Amino acid sequence: MGSSIGANIRRERERHGWSQSRLAREVCRLAGVIGEPVGRQEISRWETGKRKPREWLPLLAAALGVPVDALTGAGTPPEPPLPSLDDYLPEGDPLAPLTARRGRRVGVDAVRDLQQRVHGLRLADDVIGGRDLLRPALRELRSAVRVYREGTFTEVVGRSLLQAIGELAQIAGWIASDAGQHDQAERIYRLGLSAARTAGDTTLAGNLLGSLAYQRMNTGDVREGLTMARAALENAHDAPPRARALYLDRVAWAHAKRGEAQEAMRAVNAASDALAGHGGEDEPGYLYWVDAGELQVMESRVYTELRRPLRAVPILREVLSRYDATHTRELALYLSWLVVALADANEPEEAAATAERVVALSADVSSERTAERVRVVLTRLEEFRDVPEVRAVLDSAA
Incomplete structure (x- = not known):
């Protein structure tokens, strides 16, 4: 019974798109208690069946907007809980190599295979929703980080591995955000930023920071989102035209969310000007989807947001x-x-x-x-x- 209750709690929490911390806050608010007698770790214990909610069960049901029976019923057999980066990344620098590497030799073929899988994940994201794609995305990310930490390779291959991890973190973060797992997405984006910065890839770092900025804007923190979007733009002076167009689109959206019409339209026009410079230059494959049609979509969204x-x-x-x-x-x-x-x-x-x-x-x-x-x-x-x-x-x- 305990495990089915845990699975039901997790199912309803994810349906709301809440983190475990958010659910803990809602339960405490309904209980009218001072402090946090229920925290994220307690929610985790309930969901994994390590503890039973007991007297907290009615408050859990109320917070989730369901009857108590919806939590105590057996329901369908649950999938195992989604892994988080904390489950398989070390303390401190998650990309730090092991002190004494004993893994297999990693060459260019392994990196090329990883890059192909990353691109396949991007294409899958075009047609599959985040809740269905999150598990395979996290598995790929875990595997890539493990290869980097445990393998042996040349400096050039190591840099390529870091870039692939950064690209994988960008799409995995995007998928997590689409699944409503915003805390998870932010951790993934920040892992990718670490990889991109270590590799010295400012264009990739800008894409990751811009993706995090976009999530912040759409979850209520528009001010910080604008700051991030501007930083992504300003710190990528050598970015190719389509990357700059993408960064400018995110700046435009932030200004629109703030009701700043002139600033928003200036950014929209600048994005169009940047895209006009695209043509034959060497650029990352992840920019394949940035075209005039996508800029039109953002322009129309800006106009809609500005009424x-x-x-x-x-x-x-x-x-x-x-x-x-x-x-x-x-x-x-x-x-x-x-x-x-x-x-x-x-x-x-x-x-x-x-x-x-x-x-x-x-x-x-x-x-x-x-x-x-x-x-x-x-x-x-x-x-x-x-x-x-x-x-x-x-x-x-x-």
Whole structure:
């Protein structure tokens, strides 16, 4: 019984996208206690079955918004808990080589194989949601760090290994963020930053810091996100054009989230100018997806965030008319911005039709990003509940 309770607690916590620390805070808040008699470690013990919540069970259920029976029921056999970097990385510098290496010799072929697996993970992320992809991503990261720490190799191969670990950390962090595991994602991004800096790869470091900045912006810490995005831009003077365009896009988004219209549009225009300089230069493979269409998406999102629907709607429609329908998550996300823009333009019937599509697409993707956008869309439509088409969508979603 204890193990099934633990699995149910973990399932409901992950459904909310909460860390164990967040759940502990919610339980203490509901209990009205001073201090933290329940902390992250206690939540971990409950989830792994090492302890039973006992008198805390009703408060756990209340914090998670479920009946007690939902936590005590047997449910389906749980998967083992997700590993975290803390489970398999050493104290201190996680990339520090072992004092006496005894592992196999690592050559360029092993590095090339790792790079191919990293790129395969990126391509998988285009079509698979974060909750489904997180486990394999973490396994790859654990394996790559172990190779670096235990293997023997030349200086050149070591630098290539660090770059591959940095790239792997970027996509693994992105996947963790998409799964709603934001604390985990930040730890992964910071591991990647350590690898990129050790390798002397400022472009990769900028991409990692920008990815962390983007997560910060979208989880409420916009001020720090803007600081990070600016640092990523300013510290990568030799970055290729598409990398600079990506960094500038993140700066633009931060300004838009802060309601700073002029600064946001300057960054959008600068990103377009940077992309115009792209052509034949040597650049990392992870920039493959940065193109004019992606910049248009960010421009439309900036206009939507700034409540300028007459500019946002035409751009979004143009982008969506040619978007790859197999990229379900991104399609749902972009459509969600169109819903908000249409609502701002006082077009509730069309917004409702688009929202219905967003909800349907999101049901097929194990992504916290799309789940959150569904919540945003439905909240935005509430003011039009008297419109029959809107009411039908809201009632169906409820």
